[in-house]
Amino acid sequence: MWWRCLGSTPHTEVFASHRNARLTVHGRRILVERVAAEMGISRPTTHKWVRRWRAEGDSGLADRSSRPHTTPHRTPAVVEAEVCRIRTVRKLGPARIGPVLGLPASTVHRILVRHGLNRLAFLDRPTGRVIRRYEHARPGDLVHVDIKKLGNIPHGGGHKVMDRRQAMDNKLATTDERRSCKPVIGYSFVHSAVDDHSRPAYSEVLPDERRHTAAGFWQRANAFFAAHGITVQRVLTDNGSCYKAKLFTRTLATAGITHKKIRPYRPQTNGKVERFNRTLLDEWAYQRPYHSNDERTRALADFLHTYNHHRSHTALGGHPPISRVNNPAGQYT
Numbered sequence: 001m002w003w004r005c006l007g008s009t010p011h012t013e014v015f016a017s018h019r020n021a022r023l024t025v026h027g028r029r030i031l032v033e034r035v036a037a038e039m040g041i042s043r044p045t046t047h048k049w050v051r052r053w054r055a056e057g058d059s060g061l062a063d064r065s066s067r068p069h070t071t072p073h074r075t076p077a078v079v080e081a082e083v084c085r086i087r088t089v090r091k092l093g094p095a096r097i098g099p100v101l102g103l104p105a106s107t108v109h110r111i112l113v114r115h116g117l118n119r120l121a122f123l124d125r126p127t128g129r130v131i132r133r134y135e136h137a138r139p140g141d142l143v144h145v146d147i148k149k150l151g152n153i154p155h156g157g158g159h160k161v162m163d164r165r166q167a168m169d170n171k172l173a174t175t176d177e178r179r180s181c182k183p184v185i186g187y188s189f190v191h192s193a194v195d196d197h198s199r200p201a202y203s204e205v206l207p208d209e210r211r212h213t214a215a216g217f218w219q220r221a222n223a224f225f226a227a228h229g230i231t232v233q234r235v236l237t238d239n240g241s242c243y244k245a246k247l248f249t250r251t252l253a254t255a256g257i258t259h260k261k262i263r264p265y266r267p268q269t270n271g272k273v274e275r276f277n278r279t280l281l282d283e284w285a286y287q288r289p290y291h292s293n294d295e296r297t298r299a300l301a302d303f304l305h306t307y308n309h310h311r312s313h314t315a316l317g318g319h320p321p322i323s324r325v326n327n328p329a330g331q332y333t
Contacts, residue, residue: 075111079103083111088129091120135197135315139325140230142196142260144273145218145237147209150285152185153293188293189213190280190300193221194273195230198324199316200308201276205297211245218251228325234258236270279307 036046052060079101086097094108101108112118136142191214192203202224206213218235225232235252237243239261252259262269284303290296312318 075103075107080111080115083108084115084117087112087117137197139195139198140225140232142234142236143193143221143225143232144196144270144276145191145193145221145235145243146270146273146277147214147240147242148190148192148277148280149209150188150190150205152188153290153296154185155292188297190277190285191217191221192273192276192280193218193225193235194276195225195321196236196272198230199272199313199321200225200228200230200325201304201321203280203300203304205300209240209242211242211247214242214245215248215251218248222255222257228322230325232257234260236260236262238262238267238270239264283307283311 032043032046036043039046049061082101083097083103086092086100092100094105094112097103097108098105109118188205189207189209190203190205191209192201194201202221204217204220206217222232232255235257237248237259242248243259243261249259267274280303284300285296287303290299307321309320309322311320313321316324
């Protein structure tokens with residue numbers, strides 16, 4: 001082996017046993033240089049790996065972190081703690097925290113990044129605490145369920161399609177119900193369920209948010225997840241009256257599903273379906289003008305197919321949710 005010629009080993013004595021030996025010090029240098037050139041690496045790099053291999057064997061050939069053992073010029077922990085305190089209490093940015101503590105704004109920014117405080121969106125505004133983000137390990141471990149309320153669209157279209165006078169005429173022609181002499185079009189309720197791990201979504205536009213409606217929706221949503229090979233273990237909802245009803249809890253229990261409710265006034269806990277609701281509005285409900293409520297409802301199926309099968313999801317590395325559902329068996333064990 002060529003590396004045995006790089007130091008004082010018994011082989012060196014044999015190779016250099018006489019004056020005309022090919023592997024003299026000069027010959028060894030040529031050997032190392034030629035091997036290094038053949039591999040496309042420098043001599044110092046060659047010596048580094050040989051030295052590590054001799055000292056540690058094959059384990060010495062593994063990559064190592066380039067992080068220094070000590071950082072003498074790093075900002076003291078006390079100062080970093082004060083930067084974090086000002087950030088969480090006063091919600092100030094690096095440009096304003098820097099002058100307060102006598103630090104460059106760039107240093108403050110690096111400290112905030114190191115502690116996960118560089119974006120105010122990472123903080124709970126009322127308490128200043130870092131929002132703990134989580135993801136369950138398997139599809140079906142937790143499904144988020146919520147309801148989004150949408151105003152109905154009169155036949156012929158509302159004010160987003162035409163001028164307000166014509167929109168009012170459409171409302172008058174659509175309904176006979178009046179309140180304070182004004183037509184009442186009413187609302188639709190979009191019930192949605194999103195799997196915590198794989199993110200596929202199921203939604204329906206329903207006329208209300210009563211307990212029987214919510215329970216019926218869940219039975220159909222559960223069938224949707226089952227058809228995709230997802231066995232639901234737990235369901236997370238807010239504290240709406242339809243979810244607090246015993247009927248909804250019994251419906252889940254019948255299927256062997258545990259019902260969990262978020263802490264009051266903490267919608268962040270149910271954040272995955274809340275974020276889906278925003279996407280639902282941007283890319284379906286308000287994506288284009290609709291001329292009737294039925295037209296908007298029919299468009300929901302196409303949106304859901306695109307969302308589940310084609311739309312890239314940042315939390316999934318740019319892949320659609322279906323990519324996590326159709327994975328080889330045993331991946332989640």
